[in-house]
Amino acid sequence: MSKPYNVMSDVAHLLDLYWDDPVAFGEDMLGFEADDWQQAAMMDVAHHPRTSVRSGQGVGKTGFEAVLVIWFLCCRPNARVVCTAPTKQQLNDVLWAEVAKWLEASMVKNLLKWTKTKVYMIGHEERWFATARTATKPENMQGFHEDHMLFVVDEASGVADPIMEAIQGTLSGEDNKLLMCGNPTRTSGVFYDSHNRDRSRYRTHKVDSRDSKRTSKENVQMLIDKYGAESDVVRVRVYGEFPKAEADSFIALELVELVAGGSIASVGDTLHLGVDVARFGDDETVIAPRIGMKVFKLKCYNKQDTMVTAGWVIATGRKMLRRFPQLGKVEIKVDDSGVGGGVTDRLEEVIREERLKGWQVIPINNGSKPTRNEEEHYDNRGTETWADLRDILQECFSGHMQGRPVEVELPDDERLITQLTQRKYRMTSKGKIALERKEDMKKRGLDSPDRADAVVLAFATGKKSGVYFPNEK
Incomplete structure (x- = not known):
């Protein structure tokens, strides 16, 4: 690859081999041995338009970014890569220097030329390049348009929303991609939203410094000893977690992420089916199957009437049995x-008519009074059921922090995670805790929490309705 006149034939070869495989490109062309999280995130960048990585310090994110910059330049025709960071020091002295380091030792160094602000394909300086622009004003991010374009935002938590909005407005092509990386220092902004309310639009990753072979475990322990295991400093710089949840967030993100997509045994002889029935046209009817502490993949439907919904519930139960x-x-x-009352009535009819042994319907009226005494301070039954799930997750998280195995499993469902962690609460005039109404969530641009409600219902307890049991006298 050392002869200039072979540039285009060499590039065509790279396109053919590594178009959708930056992991192999990094290993073959740069000698970069990616960690497991780096491999997963690299492949997400290759196959998806938006990827967001939050991490503790020292896990290798800068090298990961540099390899992706070089891969995209070599494996896309007339590619354009824009790298940005909140400060000139972070951009030029850290990220851009890392690009130079990996390029200099690579097998593609004779295809690309590196300068202090640009890396370009030799012979195509005006159109085929990567550039470094500090994230100080929106206009720095505008004016970039190509079929194949990658924006790399380093320390993304520190980039202001107007600048991120300018970047997102630029990414309109089919092969336009956004990669955001950084320590999660703020509980607002585009980077925060990518791991919370907007996470269904992103491929997201969290990297804990304790799990990385690249970090100094002595330094990690020093931070924990100095600031405390639950301090915001340790959450951000070690765990890759955002600072503690806002006061009005009912269930913290960290609680849900711990149990999402795990793998535990389904223990017990009872199948619990949580059923949230859609109230409006765009809402979902959701069935959440649970055995023991394991919730299985959710069944989601749109625009189904009472009879059809009841039929899906019965079919789900039979399939699980x-x-x-x-x-x-x-x-x-x-x-x-x-x-939901109509679904309850129809389910009771079917259970009686078909003499389904061991089947029970448990109506849960979310607007009714809590089932426990007044000291619980919940405004209604719906808030109480959400608190029950939150307490289960909190106990699981506390046990995990003490070295015990995770004993709860939720589906790795981005919409579910968002809905569980974005619902707020308020204090009523009587000093009781009340969940945010679904209508108010929609006003904030969020989905109705149908999936979350179904999972909450799957864990709920209540008085059983009077349905037929063939084995009863």
């Missing part, structure tokens, strides 16, 4: 307020 022969009971917990 066939799959898990140890089950002897089915408890169906339905949000019984509003249109």
Whole structure:
């Protein structure tokens, strides 16, 4: 690859081999051995338009970014890469220097020329290049348009929203990509939203410094000893977590992320089906199956009437019974307020008509009074059921921090995670805790928390309805 006149044939070869495989490119062309998280995030950049990585310090994110810059330049025709960071020091002395380091030792160094502000394909300086622009004003991010374009935002938590909005407005092409990386220092902004309310639009990763072979474990322990295991300094710089949740966030993100996408055994003889029935046209009817502490993949439907919804619930129960022969009971917990009442009635009819042994319907009226005494301070039954799940997750998290295994599993469902962690609460005039109304969530641009409500219902307890049991006298 050392002869200039072979540049285009060499590039064509790289395009053919590594178009969608930056991991292999990094290893073959740069000698970069990627960690597991780097491999996963690299492949997400290759196959998805938006990727966001939050991490503790020293995990290798700068090298990861540099390899992706070089890969994209070599493996896309007329590629354009824009690298930015909040400060000139971070951009030029850290990220841009890292690009130079890996390029100089690479097998593609004779295809590209590096300067203090640009890396370009030899012979195509005006159109085929990567450039470094500090994130100080929106206009620095505008005017970039190509079919193949990659924006790399380093220390993304520190980039102001107007600048991020300018970047996102530039990315309009089919092969335009955004990669954001950084320590999660703020609980607002585009980077925060990419791991919270907007996470369904991103491929997200969290990297804990304790899990990285690249970090100094002595330095990590020093930070924990100095600031405390639950301090914001350690959360941000070690765990890759955002600072503690805002006071009005009911369930913290860290609690849900710990149990999302895990793998635990389904223990017990009872199948719990949480059913949240859609109230509006764009809302979802959701069925959440649970056995023990394991919640299975959610069943989600749109625009189904009462009869069809009841049919899907019965079908889901039967399928789970066939799959898990140890089950002897089915408890169906339905949000019984509003249109859910019709589903409850129909389910009871089907259970009686078909003499389904061991099946029970448990109506849950979220607007009713809490089932426990006044010292719980919850305004209604719905808030109480959410608090029950929050307490389960909190206990699981506390046990995990003490070295115990994770004993709860939720589906790795981005919309579910967002809905569980973005619902706020308020204090009523009587000093009780009340969950944010669904209508108010929609006003903030969020989905109705249908998936979250179904999972909450799957963990709820309540008085069973009077349905037929063939084995009863």
